[in-house]
Amino acid sequence: MKTELISKFLEKYGHEPTANYFTPGRVNLIGEHIDYNGGLVMPCAVTLGTWLSMAPNEDNVIRFKSLNFPEEHEFPVQSSYTKTGAEWYNYPLGVFNEIIKKYPLTTGLDLLFFGNIPIGSGLSSSASIEVAMAYALNSYFNLGYEKIEIPLLAQKVENEFIGVNCGIMDQFAVAFGETDKAIVLNCDTLHYKIVDCNLGNYRLAIINTNKPRKLAESKYNQRVAECQTALKQLNKEISLNNLCELNADKFDEYNHLITDPIVLNRATHVVNENDRVNQAAKALNSGNLTEFGRLMYASHQSLKDLYEVTGAELDAVVEFCSDYEHVIGARMTGAGFGGCAIALLKKGQEDDFTKKLTDFYTDRIGYAPTIYISEIGTGASVI
Numbered sequence: 001m002k003t004e005l006i007s008k009f010l011e012k013y014g015h016e017p018t019a020n021y022f023t024p025g026r027v028n029l030i031g032e033h034i035d036y037n038g039g040l041v042m043p044c045a046v047t048l049g050t051w052l053s054m055a056p057n058e059d060n061v062i063r064f065k066s067l068n069f070p071e072e073h074e075f076p077v078q079s080s081y082t083k084t085g086a087e088w089y090n091y092p093l094g095v096f097n098e099i100i101k102k103y104p105l106t107t108g109l110d111l112l113f114f115g116n117i118p119i120g121s122g123l124s125s126s127a128s129i130e131v132a133m134a135y136a137l138n139s140y141f142n143l144g145y146e147k148i149e150i151p152l153l154a155q156k157v158e159n160e161f162i163g164v165n166c167g168i169m170d171q172f173a174v175a176f177g178e179t180d181k182a183i184v185l186n187c188d189t190l191h192y193k194i195v196d197c198n199l200g201n202y203r204l205a206i207i208n209t210n211k212p213r214k215l216a217e218s219k220y221n222q223r224v225a226e227c228q229t230a231l232k233q234l235n236k237e238i239s240l241n242n243l244c245e246l247n248a249d250k251f252d253e254y255n256h257l258i259t260d261p262i263v264l265n266r267a268t269h270v271v272n273e274n275d276r277v278n279q280a281a282k283a284l285n286s287g288n289l290t291e292f293g294r295l296m297y298a299s300h301q302s303l304k305d306l307y308e309v310t311g312a313e314l315d316a317v318v319e320f321c322s323d324y325e326h327v328i329g330a331r332m333t334g335a336g337f338g339g340c341a342i343a344l345l346k347k348g349q350e351d352d353f354t355k356k357l358t359d360f361y362t363d364r365i366g367y368a369p370t371i372y373i374s375e376i377g378t379g380a381s382v383i
């Protein structure tokens with residue numbers, strides 16, 4: 001990929017890049033809908049990602065080009081930028097806007113991006129391009145940002161410059177992912193642990209349901225509100241900052257305080273899912289992939305029955321996986337209501353799996369999924 005990008009750079013700019021970077025996309029392996037309840041998520045970087053080549057220019061402009069989008073643009077080097085609209089280059093432009101507040105740019109730059117993350121399907125191509133730009137500027141100009149500041153800066157850009165209210169998990173995983181490792185992260189405190197996640201004879205299959213995600217946002221907000229209701233009712237007798245402070249036993253003791261059965265279901269998912277993340281980290285630590293796979297299925301079941309965020313498309317994928325002998329675990333990943341599922345698939349079965357799942361899913365749902373096979377890859381890096 002690097003050689004290809006370098007020759008495209010040469011073609012577009014007439015000179016070679018002087019630095020090249022890679023940032024991955026990410027999936028969340030387990031720990032779903034608990035980040036806003038003080039719980040643990042367990043994302044990892046995938047081998048799909050964003051490549052960035054760059055070189056200084058003498059023209060005092062920043063030139064943005066991407067092999068994924070036809071729009072190209074150049075901005076003069078100046079002391080701040082404002083969002084121009086919905087064009088892709090606003091993501092890296094927002095990063096410049098943030099960084100130059102502290103470190104004014106001393107030269108123009110020619111930039112070329114290329115990504116093979118499916119855009120807009122929940123693998124976080126946006127975090128990938130933001131972190132790519134921030135990581136590249138920090139590294140190229142030796143700006144001295146601390147490691148933790150890069151994902152935080154990228155998240156700030158997505159929240160404030162782009163206007164998307166995302167949490168920190170995506171940028172964090174993209175910046176800090178490591179090959180054959182997962183990250184156990186508390187999104188509130190930013191405490192994190194890198195844990196072994198060697199998939200051995202298995203690979204990660206990522207299945208995009210290709211379902212248009214229309215109602216996702218309002219349903220998401222509804223789930224957040226339901227968790228707040230549960231917390232408020234529990235706090236009549238105990239004092240909690242968030243639901244994930246309870247383990248399953250403690251929850252059993254107090255859950256009679258939750259009056260609405262639906263809210264009780266939501267809270268039950270949250271508490272159990274947080275426990276599952278801890279169990280998953282233990283299973284991975286002892287190399288027990290079968291147990292890890294079982295926890296993935298349990299997570300999906302809970303998201304389906306108790307949290308009600310799966311839907312026919314994600315359920316069809318996981319149903320197929322549970323009947324397919326070469327998959328040992330599968331679940332939806334991300335907010336749900338569409339988007340992607342992940343599965344642990346035995347090496348060598350990629351073609352068979354892709355064909356059989358595509359037939360099964362198309363028959364059931366009426367259109368095909370898109371399937372990607374990935375490893376657990378590295379985070380932001382110089383290449």
Ligand code: ADP
Pocket residue numbers: 050066067068069087088089091113114115116118119120121122123124125126127129
């Ligand atoms: P995702 O779920 O993939 O993060 P988003 O809608 O949040 O979806 O972000 C996708 C946007 O990020 C694209 O529409 C584009 O503006 C920008 N983007 C991502 N990757 C690239 C790339 N390789 N080149 C240019 N822009 C990109």
Ligand code: MG
Pocket residue numbers: 124125126127
């Ligand atoms: Mg995004």
